[in-house]
Amino acid sequence: xxxxxxVTRFVHDGDTLVIEGFTHLISFAAGHEIIRQRRRELTLCxxxxxxxxxxxxxxxxxKKLVFSWAGNPGVGSLHAFRRAVxxxxxxxxEYSHFGMVARFSAGAARLPFWSLRDYxxxxxxxxxxxxxxxxxxxxxxxxATVPALNPDVTIVHAQRADPQGNTQIWGLLGVQKEAAFAxxxxxxVVEELVTESVIRSDPNRTLIPAAIVSxxxxxxxxxxxxxxxxxYDRDNDFYVxxxxxxxxxxxxxxxxxxxxxxxxxxxxxxxxxxxxxxRLTARAQVCAGVNYGF
Amino acid sequence: xxxxxxxxxxxxxxxxxxxxxxNLACNLALRxxxxxxxxxxxxxxxxxVPERLPVSIGDPALVTGSLxxxxxxxxxxxxxxxxxxEVGFLGGAQVDRxxxxxxxxxxxxxxxxxxxxxSGGAAEIAIHAHRILIVSKISPRTFPERVDFVTSPGxxxxxxxxxxxxxxxxxxxxxxxxxALYPGVSVEDVRAGVGWELRSRxxxxxxxxxxxxxxxxxxxxxxxxxxxxxx
Numbered sequence: 001x002x003x004x005x006x007v008t009r010f011v012h013d014g015d016t017l018v019i020e021g022f023t024h025l026i027s028f029a030a031g032h033e034i035i036r037q038r039r040r041e042l043t044l045c046x047x048x049x050x051x052x053x054x055x056x057x058x059x060x061x062x063k064k065l066v067f068s069w070a071g072n073p074g075v076g077s078l079h080a081f082r083r084a085v086x087x088x089x090x091x092x093x094e095y096s097h098f099g100m101v102a103r104f105s106a107g108a109a110r111l112p113f114w115s116l117r118d119y120x121x122x123x124x125x126x127x128x129x130x131x132x133x134x135x136x137x138x139x140x141x142x143x144a145t146v147p148a149l150n151p152d153v154t155i156v157h158a159q160r161a162d163p164q165g166n167t168q169i170w171g172l173l174g175v176q177k178e179a180a181f182a183x184x185x186x187x188x189v190v191e192e193l194v195t196e197s198v199i200r201s202d203p204n205r206t207l208i209p210a211a212i213v214s215x216x217x218x219x220x221x222x223x224x225x226x227x228x229x230x231x232y233d234r235d236n237d238f239y240v241x242x243x244x245x246x247x248x249x250x251x252x253x254x255x256x257x258x259x260x261x262x263x264x265x266x267x268x269x270x271x272x273x274x275x276x277x278x279r280l281t282a283r284a285q286v287c288a289g290v291n292y293g294f
Numbered sequence: 295x296x297x298x299x300x301x302x303x304x305x306x307x308x309x310x311x312x313x314x315x316x317n318l319a320c321n322l323a324l325r326x327x328x329x330x331x332x333x334x335x336x337x338x339x340x341x342x343v344p345e346r347l348p349v350s351i352g353d354p355a356l357v358t359g360s361l362x363x364x365x366x367x368x369x370x371x372x373x374x375x376x377x378x379x380e381v382g383f384l385g386g387a388q389v390d391r392x393x394x395x396x397x398x399x400x401x402x403x404x405x406x407x408x409x410x411x412x413s414g415g416a417a418e419i420a421i422h423a424h425r426i427l428i429v430s431k432i433s434p435r436t437f438p439e440r441v442d443f444v445t446s447p448g449x450x451x452x453x454x455x456x457x458x459x460x461x462x463x464x465x466x467x468x469x470x471x472x473x474a475l476y477p478g479v480s481v482e483d484v485r486a487g488v489g490w491e492l493r494s495r496x497x498x499x500x501x502x503x504x505x506x507x508x509x510x511x512x513x514x515x516x517x518x519x520x521x522x523x524x525x
Contacts, residue, residue, distance in 0.1 A: 070411050121394075172356075
């Protein structure tokens with residue numbers, strides 16, 4: 001399925017949407033397609049909104065943001081996010097990383113909430129009344145609780161999948177497994193489509209099984225400027241450049257015109273920037289493999 | 295400041311590493327007095343040996359050659375909440391008299407003057423790591439009497455390492471107290487950069503300057519482009 005078709009079919013106005021990936025494997029391709037299709041009133045959830053949600057907020061896709069750390073890692077601020085919050089234009093529901101991970105874990109296990117030892121002495125429960133506490137029925141200890149997060153749709157970028165959607169990821173794993181299992185619908189976007197026999201040759205590497213996948217999309221370089229371990233490096237230069245772009249609303253609008261609205265798809269985005277492959281393609285460092293025999 | 299922070303890490307300890315100066319301090323310790331230090335990044339890399347300075351906490355160089363890569367649910371539940379992390383490094387826009395840290399908002403939460411990134415893992419690191427180290431330059435803006443928002447509570451703060459002196463938490467009052475000065479810095483210099491009546495320990499230590507090896511490693515090996523070390 002094309003990314004265009006997958007977004008048309010599975011991402012709707014008003015949805016609670018998750019594009020996960022902790023620094024690694026963030027589906028910028030899907031975010032751009034959602035911007036192009038002008039989805040509105042989305043509740044965007046992610047631990048780290050990153051540049052992709054900054055762009056989606058700037059493009060007017062977001063009604064609300066559910067998150068735990070909203071910055072440009074190692075660089076500074078997400079300025080579209082800041083303008084929206086400081087101008088009172090974006091609803092926030094804020095946790096810590098552990099709180100967000102726990103929300104996905106509850107959602108994935110189909111429990112109503114998750115308990116964790118957290119938030120004592122912080123102001124976060126006052127800022128977010130959905131962070132509550134319970135008394136443990138066994139020990140009497142007071143534990144923090146966070147509600148399950150069950151998104152309408154979760155989009156995960158991965159190194160490879162088979163046509164049925166059995167999806168393999170290596171490198172940083174973030175919270176993709178929990179987010180996918182918590183979701184009603186799952187779109188997997190991959191660098192490479194492989195045969196089922198490739199997946200079967202290394203089953204421990206499968207993070208997401210076909211049974212929970214709604215659509216498989218092949219989109220090489222679909223995570224750029226994020227990265228895919230073993231395929232291409234993170235484009236740190238672009239993350240640094242985003243500081244000036246996002247600070248200036250006119251520059252941000254020009255960026256969206258040139259790299260999102262003005263082009264039909266990811267393939268064009270990559271053709272537009274021929275230097276990327278030379279600068280960022282990963283060098284090989286292949287592991288020895290293991291014996292699965294019995 | 296970075297070399298001083300690195301001395302706080304003991305060989306064999308498990309440290310939760312933040313980006314920026316803490317990352318430099320941990321990698322310096324690994325290459326000098328603490329070769330068995332275990333670096334854990336919240337992105338899931340355990341025993342990382344980054345061959346380049348990671349710009350972000352999720353850099354691919356943290357994965358290549360590490361001892362273990364796990365999902366974030368494991369990082370927070372099996373390592374942090376389990377009590378396996380001995381040292382956590384934190385920084386912040388504001389640090390107050392009691393070591394509470396604010397990385398959420400300047401001004402009120404509902405109508406912030408400045409919206410900061412938020413907690414990330416800082417709230418739970420402050421609650422679960424056995425010992426918290428804070429690295430921050432001195433200024434009255436950074437060290438107010440009270441933070442505008444408590445993102446990370448201060449009860450486990452062991453030391454605050456600044457560019458002028460070192461503070462430690464007084465066990466009885468919970469208050470940060472000046473315990474060491476850099477060479478050539480006076481108590482008044484430090485007090486001028488702190489928004490409360492900073493108390494001093496009766497005898498103050500003198501901070502050892504970085505060794506030539508520290509300086510060479512920091513400037514030539516760890517941060518040759520001066521990403522984090524300026525001036």
